[in-house]
Amino acid sequence: MLPARSEIIHGRHARGERVAAVFPIHYPRALFYAFDILPIEVWGPPKMDPNLGAAHLQPYICSIVRNALAFQLSGGLDSADILVVPHACDSLQGLGSILIDFIHPKQPVLTIYLPRGNRESGLEFLADEFRALYRQLAEITGCQPSDAELMASIRADERADQLLAQLHRQRRTLPLAQLELYRLIRSREFLPVEDFCKLAESTLMTAASANGGIPIIHSGYVPEPMEMLRALSESGGLVVADDLACCGRRVYPPGTSDDPFVRMAERILNAPPDSTRGSPIQDRLEHLLRMANDSGAKGIVFYNVKFCEPELFYLPTLRKGLESAGVPSLVVETDVSDPLTHQVVTRLEAFLEMIA
Ligand code: SF4
Numbered sequence: 001m002l003p004a005r006s007e008i009i010h011g012r013h014a015r016g017e018r019v020a021a022v023f024p025i026h027y028p029r030a031l032f033y034a035f036d037i038l039p040i041e042v043w044g045p046p047k048m049d050p051n052l053g054a055a056h057l058q059p060y061i062c063s064i065v066r067n068a069l070a071f072q073l074s075g076g077l078d079s080a081d082i083l084v085v086p087h088a089c090d091s092l093q094g095l096g097s098i099l100i101d102f103i104h105p106k107q108p109v110l111t112i113y114l115p116r117g118n119r120e121s122g123l124e125f126l127a128d129e130f131r132a133l134y135r136q137l138a139e140i141t142g143c144q145p146s147d148a149e150l151m152a153s154i155r156a157d158e159r160a161d162q163l164l165a166q167l168h169r170q171r172r173t174l175p176l177a178q179l180e181l182y183r184l185i186r187s188r189e190f191l192p193v194e195d196f197c198k199l200a201e202s203t204l205m206t207a208a209s210a211n212g213g214i215p216i217i218h219s220g221y222v223p224e225p226m227e228m229l230r231a232l233s234e235s236g237g238l239v240v241a242d243d244l245a246c247c248g249r250r251v252y253p254p255g256t257s258d259d260p261f262v263r264m265a266e267r268i269l270n271a272p273p274d275s276t277r278g279s280p281i282q283d284r285l286e287h288l289l290r291m292a293n294d295s296g297a298k299g300i301v302f303y304n305v306k307f308c309e310p311e312l313f314y315l316p317t318l319r320k321g322l323e324s325a326g327v328p329s330l331v332v333e334t335d336v337s338d339p340l341t342h343q344v345v346t347r348l349e350a351f352l353e354m355i356a
Pocket of ligand 1: 024062063064065088089091092221276305307308309310311
């Protein structure tokens with residue numbers, strides 16, 4: 001039983017605590033915890049009337065950004081105290097600019113730039129971005145958490161991510177259907193860290209008999225609409241490994257540095273390769289092949305958002321490499337506002353039948 005985001009926000013505000021609405025994808029959760037701010041992520045949201053947002057954007061901007069803007073303009077983010085826009089792609093950077101320069105929301109809008117590729121300078125660059133974010137949060141809240149307090153928040157965040165990684169690893173023997181498992185995994189997007197840990201621990205303690213099905217890797221961006229996971233189960237598919245931008249690519253490993261800002265940066269930079277961080281295509285390919293080999297997956301389903309440039313740039317080369325290595329793949333493109341269509345379900349069924 002997961003609480004609704006609105007319930008959590010209401011509880012935080014009743015205790016005089018703040019909430020930040022955070023857009024995709026990578027950001028230092030622990031930094032917000034240290035300021036007693038709960039980050040609540042905004043992936044779309046789905047089921048929004050996109051027209052409000054569409055009026056401000058080119059028609060080729062993805063539904064994640066379009067719906068986020070529509071949500072903000074319709075008052076959906078009014079309960080947030082801060083808006084955070086990480087620079088995952090040009091469209092999100094554009095969203096940050098529109099908010100700051102044209103919409104002027106009542107809350108402060110903070111942006112975070114992420115380094116691209118695997119350059120050595122990336123670590124110090126990102127640590128500096130987080131130091132700048134610290135100064136902005138200190139100004140907003142009037143608090144200045146010490147290094148020890150930052151490290152305590154980082155350790156709590158690392159513990160939650162270790163449990164998250166365990167949920168991914170033990171997914172076949174958990175007492176949850178695929179849809180329920182993804183609801184739990186994605187609760188990391190909004191639950192307070194201690195609540196997520198309790199839920200994950202109690203789930204991991206309950207073993208069940210191994211789930212069966214045609215093993216696949218779930219890649220792409222975000223599993224929306226989530227009913228797709230039910231359709232996948234009903235068609236005989238079983239997700240045995242995850243490479244989704246919103247899920248598996250955010251299983252951050254623990255850091256090693258004693259400098260809290262460097263540690264938060266290295267956790268993100270050492271995460272699985274990701275198109276929005278500009279990881280080399282070869283790294284993405286090797287990661288997926290390793291994943292297929294370790295999990296026994298027979299194919300990969302890329303479930304993407306229409307017009308997602310970072311993902312689209314990688315797909316042709318990535319799929320060619322997978323095909324050469326004998327790993328078939330399917331690409332499905334959706335709009336997060338769309339319901340699950342028969343056409344998508346039929347394509348999933350046909351793919352599963354082909355690789356079974
Ligand atoms: S779906 Fe792709 S294009 Fe849209 S915000 Fe996410 S990374 Fe950017």
